[in-house]
Amino acid sequence: MKIHSFILFLCTPLILGDITLEELDYIRILSDSDSKSIIKSGTEQCNKFFDKNNLSADYHGYKNFFLCKFSKKRNRFYVYMLAVEKKDKVKLKDFCKDIILSWPEISDHMDAKFASQRKQFLGGFYVDYLYNDKFLEFTKNYSQDQSIIHNEVSSFILKNRNIFTDDNYKNNEIIKKELSKITNIYKKIIDQDVTDLEKIIKMQLDKIVRYKIFINDTNIFKSYSCNWQPGKGIIPYVKLEKFSEFENS
Secondary structure: OOHHHHHHHOOOHHHHOOOHHHHHHHHHHHHHOOOOHHHHHHHHHHHHHOOOOOOOEEEOOOOOEEEEEEEOOEEEEEEEEEEEEOOOOOHHHHOOOOOOOOOHHHHHOOOOOOOOOOHHHHHHHHHEEOOOEEEEOOOOOHHHHHHHHHHHHHHHHOOOHHHHOOOOHHHHHHHHHHHHHHHHHHHHHHHOOOOHOOOOHHHHHHHHHHEEEEEEEOOEEHHHEEOOOOOOOOOHHHHHHHHHHOOOO
16 A cells, blocks of 8 residues: 555656656556566667668668667666768768768657657657557557457467466466457557656656767777757767767766
8 A cells, every 4th residue: 555655646747757767667666566667668679679670771881770778877768879980071960960860760859849759769668558569550440450459369379378278267367368458558549548657758758868879080080979869959969979988878
């Protein structure tokens, strides 16, 4: 009872914006030891989104892509790119701007008009909308959506067939639990519900998300990083920074 009261107190509208993602993870573990870590889920899903086998850009003849990292020390969530070699006779800010503009999904986030829109690569933070670590996309066509639900439950049964036994009652209970889980997600998406948990996550992501591209200038043997904050414009803030310094942050 104390734990539930503590959680209810922390989730009051007055202090929604003051709860960090780390604190939120801790609170969720207190109430449910099996709860999924928002930070871990968000980082994993973000990296899956930018996986080089699915999304990459070709710079100077080699493949490069974004990675994702949560920094406890800085309380920042970074979406960053490594080891881009600077072109000669191109201003550093212009060079970085050209790279980021080649990724519309990211560059749109720099525009104040679109900064509030939910980005797919940050979707893993909204753990209540994940089903078995997968993003579900419904069509709002009832027949098609029921087919999606049926296929997901069938996939679950196939992947977890080792947990089913000769006890049909227990088997049905497992399936009913999964069906209930996916149906609840479906209702939230269709009804466009916004929970207190989502509000907290959205407030925190607005505060902590940053974008970085590391640039190597081999002519003068210096390393830089171009940095952006959502909604603050496409022109980057440039600073001298080695990846090793960032890696240990």
